[in-house]
Amino acid sequence: MEADEEERVLRDSRFVITDLKLNAYVRNIFCRTVGDERCKNVRIYILRIPHLNATMYPNGMMTIWSGLLLRVRSEAELGAVLGHEFAHFELRHSLKGFQAQRSTGDWLTWTALLGVNMQSAMIGSFYSFTRDQEKQADLLGLEYLAKSVYPSSVAANIWDRTMAEQDAAEAGRKRKARHSYSAGIFASHPTDLTRSKYLREAAAKQADAGDPGEAAYREGMASWLPEFLHDQIKLNDFGGSEYLLQQLAGDNWTSELLYTRAQLYRLRGNPRDLVSAAQFYQQAIDKGFSRADARRDLGLTLLRAQQIESGRMALQRYLDENPEAPDKAMIAALLAD
Amino acid sequence: MDGARTLILLAIVAASSAASGNKLISPRTKIAVARSPLMVNPSIEWNKLDARPGRNAETWTLDGDALNDVTFYGGIPAGKTLFAEVDKRNRPLPRVSATMLLTDIPPLFENSYRIALDTPLMNIDSVEPMAFAGSKGVRFTYSFTRQNEEVHRRGEGRAAMIGGKLYMITYEAPILHYFDKSLAAFRQLADSASF
Numbered sequence: 165m166e167a168d169e170e171e172r173v174l175r176d177s178r179f180v181i182t183d184l185k186l187n188a189y190v191r192n193i194f195c196r197t198v199g200d201e202r203c204k205n206v207r208i209y210i211l212r213i214p215h216l217n218a219t220m221y222p223n224g225m226m227t228i229w230s231g232l233l234l235r236v237r238s239e240a241e242l243g244a245v246l247g248h249e250f251a252h253f254e255l256r257h258s259l260k261g262f263q264a265q266r267s268t269g270d271w272l273t274w275t276a277l278l279g280v281n282m283q284s285a286m287i288g289s290f291y292s293f294t295r296d297q298e299k300q301a302d303l304l305g306l307e308y309l310a311k312s313v314y315p316s317s318v319a320a321n322i323w324d325r326t327m328a329e330q331d332a333a334e335a336g337r338k339r340k341a342r343h344s345y346s347a348g349i350f351a352s353h354p355t356d357l358t359r360s361k362y363l364r365e366a367a368a369k370q371a372d373a374g375d376p377g378e379a380a381y382r383e384g385m386a387s388w389l390p391e392f393l394h395d396q397i398k399l400n401d402f403g404g405s406e407y408l409l410q411q412l413a414g415d416n417w418t419s420e421l422l423y424t425r426a427q428l429y430r431l432r433g434n435p436r437d438l439v440s441a442a443q444f445y446q447q448a449i450d451k452g453f454s455r456a457d458a459r460r461d462l463g464l465t466l467l468r469a470q471q472i473e474s475g476r477m478a479l480q481r482y483l484d485e486n487p488e489a490p491d492k493a494m495i496a497a498l499l500a501d
Numbered sequence: 502m503d504g505a506r507t508l509i510l511l512a513i514v515a516a517s518s519a520a521s522g523n524k525l526i527s528p529r530t531k532i533a534v535a536r537s538p539l540m541v542n543p544s545i546e547w548n549k550l551d552a553r554p555g556r557n558a559e560t561w562t563l564d565g566d567a568l569n570d571v572t573f574y575g576g577i578p579a580g581k582t583l584f585a586e587v588d589k590r591n592r593p594l595p596r597v598s599a600t601m602l603l604t605d606i607p608p609l610f611e612n613s614y615r616i617a618l619d620t621p622l623m624n625i626d627s628v629e630p631m632a633f634a635g636s637k638g639v640r641f642t643y644s645f646t647r648q649n650e651e652v653h654r655r656g657e658g659r660a661a662m663i664g665g666k667l668y669m670i671t672y673e674a675p676i677l678h679y680f681d682k683s684l685a686a687f688r689q690l691a692d693s694a695s696f
Contacts (some may be wrong), residue, residue, distance in 0.1 A: 173651075178651060178653065179646075179648070212621050230621075325579050395621040398608075398611070398612045398615050399592075399612075400592075400594065400595045400612060400616055404635055413641075431595070431608065431612070433605075462609075464605075468600055468602050491627075491628050492628050493629050493630055494604060494639065496630075497603075497606075497630035
């Protein structure tokens, strides 16, 4: 089967995150959602791709993208997405899609698409499901969740936040919100709003309870959060990134989140952004941010904001405290100007 | 390995001959690059590709741009991107700012690559001061892997902000064999940069 060949390539890909602890944690959430019997048939690959997605292949291969791990807020929410993906597998949707593609599709196009095994745009277009199939998978996924230790009421939250993030991204680019509240005739997925609505109704019928595992999820992702945030803020999506940071922080801005927010503002680099960035760096330092980078980045931000004296002081302090810093020559050169 | 390499080279020859305007650059002659006043003086013969990454950019290669790629960025002004947008609406590239410090150049380059190549596997590995084209400048190294390709590439860049515009030369090639093979030729080019 072609999916097997894709899996062979994917297995050795540099995009696969091989951290055993993270893999075991994510797999455990999946198994707790769908049950061990179903879980054992699936091979999970966590990919470092900073967009919200997970995919299920007809041979039992599942990919989970790092952008999804950054965006879900609890074990139950991750379970909801993975349960949805598994539902496609259990309902044999991929195979049906596969057969439809083979009977109507052009062979050349088909192999060409398989060749680009991981491209975000392509993966959806080849193994795309119909809108009805998506809804069936949503509802079956919700049933798994209702029968699991996790509450099914969380499934709708993901779509609510996805809409809010898209709105924030558009606003950040000075455009109007554009997510469609009704799916176009060619759209393969129900709109996020429709999804959120029928998932909420179905969960209300289930009336199941359980701990969504928010604290456990924060703990489970703690070592990877800085990496995933790092990938996110470099996407030049100020509005979406700021929304995600605010969601992650709630009313508790940790030093890591403050540092990342400072980086985000500094990257956009408008004069007032530099003022905000300097404040966030300082707050991160005051809250005990562990890496020396914050002092250096504070200094560089102040220099760029024309606050020369305080910028130089911060950079000098960075050099004094880190005499072996790998970029010491570069920073010293800026100080010598 | 040799067979595979021959195949790759044949593919490149075929690709090169298909594009009409590729041009040989004669050695030991000062030449202006990237439609800008920036000049270089190569010690060996290079091929200039007809396809430009952007309005103010130009690419040279020895064996094909997949194997060794030198790109010149000739004075990108404030408000412009390093190279042509791939998807301006959904994945807009970051823009040059006239107030950028030398240390802001490598992150601008890194993020432009991350977005244009759709990969988070792009990192700046080192940054150090080094004069470029007679101005205070920065030398940086980087490494990246594009999606769907899995080839691990390494790169080196030199850059400076001159008159509020960004001037930069980058070199990149697969780590396996090619990067080391042409590094000296790149460095000679970069050292020769002047106005």
